[in-house]
Amino acid sequence: MSAETMETKAALRRLPAVDQLLQAPTVVAAAAGLPRPLVADAVRVAIDNARRAILAGAAAPEQAELEEAAAEQVRALRRKLLVPVINATGVVLHTNLGRAPLSAASLRAIEAVAAGYSNLEYEVDAGRRGSRHVHGEALLVRLTGAEAAMVVNNNAAAVLLVLSAVAQGREVIISRGEMIEIGGAFRIPEVMAQSGCILREVGTTNRTHLRDYEEAIGENTAAILKVHPSNYRVVGFTASVSTRELAALAHKRGLLLIEDLGSGVLVPTERYGLAHEPTVQETVAAGADLVTFSGDKLLGGPQAGIIVGRKELVERCRRHPLARAVRVDKLTLAALQATLQHYLDGTVEQIPIYRMLACTADELRRRAESVRARVLERLAAGRKAEAGRMPAAGAGERSPGAGELFDIQVVSTVSTVGGGSLPGEGQPSAAVAVTFRAAPDAVARAAPAPEDAAAAPAATAGAGRKSVPVSVDALAAALRRQLPPIIGRIEDNALLLDLRAVDPGQDELLADGLARALEAMTCTS
Ligand SMILES: *Cc1c(COP(=O)(O)O)cnc(C)c1O
Numbered sequence: 001m002s003a004e005t006m007e008t009k010a011a012l013r014r015l016p017a018v019d020q021l022l023q024a025p026t027v028v029a030a031a032a033g034l035p036r037p038l039v040a041d042a043v044r045v046a047i048d049n050a051r052r053a054i055l056a057g058a059a060a061p062e063q064a065e066l067e068e069a070a071a072e073q074v075r076a077l078r079r080k081l082l083v084p085v086i087n088a089t090g091v092v093l094h095t096n097l098g099r100a101p102l103s104a105a106s107l108r109a110i111e112a113v114a115a116g117y118s119n120l121e122y123e124v125d126a127g128r129r130g131s132r133h134v135h136g137e138a139l140l141v142r143l144t145g146a147e148a149a150m151v152v153n154n155n156a157a158a159v160l161l162v163l164s165a166v167a168q169g170r171e172v173i174i175s176r177g178e179m180i181e182i183g184g185a186f187r188i189p190e191v192m193a194q195s196g197c198i199l200r201e202v203g204t205t206n207r208t209h210l211r212d213y214e215e216a217i218g219e220n221t222a223a224i225l226k227v228h229p230s231n232y233r234v235v236g237f238t239a240s241v242s243t244r245e246l247a248a249l250a251h252k253r254g255l256l257l258i259e260d261l262g263s264g265v266l267v268p269t270e271r272y273g274l275a276h277e278p279t280v281q282e283t284v285a286a287g288a289d290l291v292t293f294s295g296d297k298l299l300g301g302p303q304a305g306i307i308v309g310r311k312e313l314v315e316r317c318r319r320h321p322l323a324r325a326v327r328v329d330k331l332t333l334a335a336l337q338a339t340l341q342h343y344l345d346g347t348v349e350q351i352p353i354y355r356m357l358a359c360t361a362d363e364l365r366r367r368a369e370s371v372r373a374r375v376l377e378r379l380a381a382g383r384k385a386e387a388g389r390m391p392a393a394g395a396g397e398r399s400p401g402a403g404e405l406f407d408i409q410v411v412s413t414v415s416t417v418g419g420g421s422l423p424g425e426g427q428p429s430a431a432v433a434v435t436f437r438a439a440p441d442a443v444a445r446a447a448p449a450p451e452d453a454a455a456a457p458a459a460t461a462g463a464g465r466k467s468v469p470v471s472v473d474a475l476a477a478a479l480r481r482q483l484p485p486i487i488g489r490i491e492d493n494a495l496l497l498d499l500r501a502v503d504p505g506q507d508e509l510l511a512d513g514l515a516r517a518l519e520a521m522t523c524t525s
Pocket residue numbers: 154155156157159182186227228229230231260261262263293294295304305419420
């Protein structure tokens with residue numbers, strides 16, 4: 001047996017057992033609250049990786065290295081479960097980050113209903129089976145002026161149900177300018193096809209006139225569908241027909257007007273310095289027979305699809321077999337009712353997204369300044385501690401943030417509403433911006449000349465340490481791997497942490513996370 005294979009065998013034998021690695025403090029910390037069998041699987045993966053590396057000729061890993069690899073596997077496991085994140089993207093309604101956070105009252109309502117039994121499908125007065133489709137109706141009717149309302153799982157389901165219930169097998173007219181696709185591959189023409197109605201497209205991408213609709217009406221026409229273009233905007237030479245005009249035409253010809261509002265807002269958006277978004281009340285008043293919208297966009301509530309409109313038509317939706325397939329659950333209904341109540345109580349500012357949208361740029365800048373100050377403080381404290389351990393390095397004397405590989409500034413940004421609402425509309429916001437002084441490769445390669453040493457002390461201090469690639473992408477990735485993950489955005493080679501959609505209660509968590517990531521990237525020994 002060659003010396004090499006004996007060495008390999010010895011290295012393999014020295015690999016710790018799963019149980020042993022499970023006791024390592026870093027692994028224990030990473031595994032807090034996670035199911036043990038999954039943690040053990042993750043640790044096993046780390047050991048298997050080490051084994052494969054040894055067989056491929058690598059040296060046996062240090063115990064600390066292996067522990068860190070195992071801890072990282074465990075952290076990766078947690079990141080694949082549903083966990084809270086900090087939204088520093090500057091997009092308030094970020095569909096990928098769960099859209100609208102719920103108000104405290106909504107959370108309490110969920111708890112009250114979910115912890116026990118409820119009258120979900122029970123008529124308490126009559127003492128008999130009831131329908132879940134009536135909950136929230138009184139609030140929605142009062143708020144929107146519609147005759148009736150029902151709630152389903154999401155707005156995509158609402159559109160599908162409405163079209164299936166009132167237009168199956170018949171023609172529905174839609175403008176070519178409104179044949180949209182929104183996130184998650186929801187395409188209006190495909191939903192229409194799925195509902196069994198026949199799509200009749202009219203007009204052009206940028207211009208559709210009333211006469212286009214008029215000329216398309218035939219024997220088999222059931223409805224006109226108007227769709228909010230949501231996530232895109234046609235600018236320039238454009239024309240579309242208002243709800244009022246379409247309603248008048250539809251009713252004159254014995255048709256229905258269905259409007260998919262997408263976001264579905266109940267308050268004037270201009271109050272927040274944004275363009276006017278047609279409200280649900282306005283759309284109902286303008287004559288739409290059925291209106292659909294989301295619960296978790298500008299309404300600020302839970303994921304839901306809301307249908308409001310004429311009583312007889314909502315009744316048809318309730319009776320349609322699809323209603324069962326797209327039915328809403330009791331947690332959603334509880335949260336939605338509480339969210340709707342804020343509008344009736346005049347406590348809209350208790351809905352988190354409206355608190356965020358109401359924040360002034362000055363306020364956000366002040367918060368960004370204190371986040372930046374805390375990051376610099378942390379970094380300075382970290383360096384001091386390090387300098388204490390290595391007195392010769394003298395790193396503790398540098399002023400905080402000065403002469404680093406990176407630069408932390410507070411910058412003015414433009415945050416957006418998101419969620420397919422108000423495309424192209426922004427609000428002035430503020431962010432903590434991190435840029436790196438030099439391209440990572442240049443920093444890694446350039447051994448600073450003595451006269452440059454003052455200009456790049458961090459690079460000097462880094463000499464002899466493990467070189468870690470420093471770039472905005474690497475920093476963004478490091479922030480995403482934290483707990484809670486911090487999601488920023490990259491703009492012009494800077495990593496921006498926009499404060500608009502960050503809960504003020506999480507500012508310190510954000511600062512500490514950023515300090516930790518910067519420290520790990522630039523100072524690891
Ligand atoms: C967002 C949106 C939908 C889908 O709503 P979900 O609640 O996400 O299902 C449908 N139509 C329009 C116009 C939208 O903006």
